[in-house]
Amino acid sequence: MRAFAPLSMLLAAFSAVALATADQGPLDPARLLKPPTDAWPSYHGDYTGRHYSPLKQIDTSNAKALSLAWFYRTTAATDNAVVGGPAPLAGATGFGGGAPAATTGPIIKAIPLMVNGILYFTGPNHIYAVDARTARLRWHYYWRGRTAIGNRGVAMYKNAIYAVMPDNTVVSLDADTGKERWTKKLTGPDVSNWSTSAPIVIRDHVIVGIGGDTPVGATRGFVESLDPETGDSQWKWWVTPGPGEPGIDTWPSPELSLKSAGAPWQPPTYDPELNLLYVPTGQPTPTYNGKSREGANLYTCSIVALDVDTGRMAWYYQTSPHETHDWDATEVAVLVDGTIDGRPRKLVAQANRNGYFFLLDRTNGKPIVVKPFALSNSYHGVDNGVLVPNAAKEGSPGGTLVFPTSDGAVNFPAQAFSPDTGLFYTNATDAGSIFYLSPDPSDPTGLGRGQEWHGGTYQSRLIAIDYRTGEIKWAHKYPLNGWGSSQQPGVLATGGGLVFSGDPSGNFVAFDASSGTIVWHAQLGSQMTNGPQTYVLDGKQYVTVAAGDTLWAFYLQ
Numbered sequence: 388m389r390a391f392a393p394l395s396m397l398l399a400a401f402s403a404v405a406l407a408t409a410d411q412g413p414l415d416p417a418r419l420l421k422p423p424t425d426a427w428p429s430y431h432g433d434y435t436g437r438h439y440s441p442l443k444q445i446d447t448s449n450a451k452a453l454s455l456a457w458f459y460r461t462t463a464a465t466d467n468a469v470v471g472g473p474a475p476l477a478g479a480t481g482f483g484g485g486a487p488a489a490t491t492g493p494i495i496k497a498i499p500l501m502v503n504g505i506l507y508f509t510g511p512n513h514i515y516a517v518d519a520r521t522a523r524l525r526w527h528y529y530w531r532g533r534t535a536i537g538n539r540g541v542a543m544y545k546n547a548i549y550a551v552m553p554d555n556t557v558v559s560l561d562a563d564t565g566k567e568r569w570t571k572k573l574t575g576p577d578v579s580n581w582s583t584s585a586p587i588v589i590r591d592h593v594i595v596g597i598g599g600d601t602p603v604g605a606t607r608g609f610v611e612s613l614d615p616e617t618g619d620s621q622w623k624w625w626v627t628p629g630p631g632e633p634g635i636d637t638w639p640s641p642e643l644s645l646k647s648a649g650a651p652w653q654p655p656t657y658d659p660e661l662n663l664l665y666v667p668t669g670q671p672t673p674t675y676n677g678k679s680r681e682g683a684n685l686y687t688c689s690i691v692a693l694d695v696d697t698g699r700m701a702w703y704y705q706t707s708p709h710e711t712h713d714w715d716a717t718e719v720a721v722l723v724d725g726t727i728d729g730r731p732r733k734l735v736a737q738a739n740r741n742g743y744f745f746l747l748d749r750t751n752g753k754p755i756v757v758k759p760f761a762l763s764n765s766y767h768g769v770d771n772g773v774l775v776p777n778a779a780k781e782g783s784p785g786g787t788l789v790f791p792t793s794d795g796a797v798n799f800p801a802q803a804f805s806p807d808t809g810l811f812y813t814n815a816t817d818a819g820s821i822f823y824l825s826p827d828p829s830d831p832t833g834l835g836r837g838q839e840w841h842g843g844t845y846q847s848r849l850i851a852i853d854y855r856t857g858e859i860k861w862a863h864k865y866p867l868n869g870w871g872s873s874q875q876p877g878v879l880a881t882g883g884g885l886v887f888s889g890d891p892s893g894n895f896v897a898f899d900a901s902s903g904t905i906v907w908h909a910q911l912g913s914q915m916t917n918g919p920q921t922y923v924l925d926g927k928q929y930v931t932v933a934a935g936d937t938l939w940a941f942y943l944q
Contacts, residue, residue, distance in 0.1 A: 446883030472531035492936030526565035540585030622698035702752035740795030758857030761796035782822035801877030801918030877918020889915030
């Protein structure tokens with residue numbers, strides 16, 4: 388006997404197909420200027436970097452009813468993928484190229500975009516387009532270049548997708564099909580740098596940053612603006628200064644400045660009223676051996692404001708002068724419109740890898756708050772708003788105990804700010820290491836982990852910081868020893884009074900944003916590997932999160 392679906396089910400199915408079809412189309416650039424609701428159109432959700440959505444369908448009263456909507460597991464198999472990039476050498480496998488193993492799924496560190504009912508996200512050398520209602524794969528793109536720790540996301544402009552591959556190649560794809568529009572190599576063929584971060588799109592600028600800090604063949608860090616239609620370069624800003632340029636006096640010689648890194652490997656944020664791009668920069672090289680590069684080493688470990696149309700620097704603030712512990716400043720530069728001393732101010736906030744919270748005036752870079760939020764023993768204190776390094780806490784032949792470790796008190800995973808609570812949220816870890824250096828000050832050591840012994844992780848926690856004072860308002864301490872900061876998951880705040888993140892035991896957790904009380908959790912089977920995001924489709928609010936090679940989505944049944 389044949390079974391027939393009820394008419395109501397057929398009508399519902401037809402309606403879902405019609406909605407999915409209607410959703411398809413280019414990204415309206417106006418969405419990038421709005422808080423994310425029916426879309427998550429850029430890595431940070433919007434230009435502010437707050438990782439905040441005003442959506443409030445899911446709130447503190449009903450979050451306990453969250454349940455699984457769907458999950459999608461990535462694949463490295465390329466049988467049905469769009470394939471780009473140089474052909475691999477015969478028999479080549481592993482880091483240098485070759486066909487990937489079909490039994491493993493690339494890890495998702497990307498925060499997915501959601502535009503017109505489609506999710507776009509990446510794994511190293513892979514880009515996926517997945518239906519945001521059903522998790523059905525729409526297309527899969529594979530880049531045959533070398534493999535590294537990237538990619539961490541994509542950008543979108545009209546009907547095009549942009550990503551930077553680990554071998555420093557920008558690819559532009561058709562958002563409907565995944566087919567290549569153009570590719571652009573950012574570096575020469577011999578450099579050992581790699582790229583990890585998602586681009587961002589501002590009007591007719593695709594903004595990309597170079598990554599990597601390897602000792603041989605390293606490229607000076609830079610931010611570059613590309614034409615979205617052709618990939619042609621519009622401008623390039625180098626992190627470290629060249630001969631005769633401002634800041635070169637903070638290096639022993641121009642040659643050393645040109646050999647350093649300062650890689651800006653976090654997607655920047657943007658203020659459309661000021662037309663300024665806020666770029667957090669990486670650490671200098673050699674990373675641990677400060678004796679070979681005396682001076683503040685501008686503009687590494689800084690937050691730098693650039694004119695988005697010209698790339699010219701408007702101001703800078705250095706979070707870690709003469710940095711010697713791998714504490715780059717590439718954590719998100721979060722834009723806050725707040726009140727200081729009773730008057731409205733345009734601000735930029737960052738919880739830094741060195742264990743300090745910074746609040747700056749984003750019109751001029753002047754510091755307002757510089758305050759520790761984690762164990763840190765490498766500074767004498769603050770002088771005129773700038774940290775003063777303690778030379779006794781640099782690496783030494785006999786070893787020097789330093790807090791935090793080279794992983795930092797925080798790392799690249801997303802931090803969040805809620806304008807509803809006035810609180811800044813981040814996961815943080817207290818941990819210490821012993822740093823070693825060769826007795827020969829000219830020895831180019833300190834680039835890897837061979838000169839550091841991790842002494843232990845003591846406490847990991849989710850903290851809520853009052854942006855106006857740097858005071859910790861509440862902290863949720865995770866059990867046992869927590870994690871290294873580079874394994875911490877990102878954070879999402881919502882208008883429903885919630886903060887979403889994860890714990891070291893593989894739980895996806897919803898916290899009350901005002902108190903830190905846990906209101907819901909779900910076990911994912913492994914630790915979170917990206918930052919959560921949220922969107923509304925068909926009147927339902929979804930929250931997505933990745934754990935390893937799997938993207939999970941939850942909603943209210």
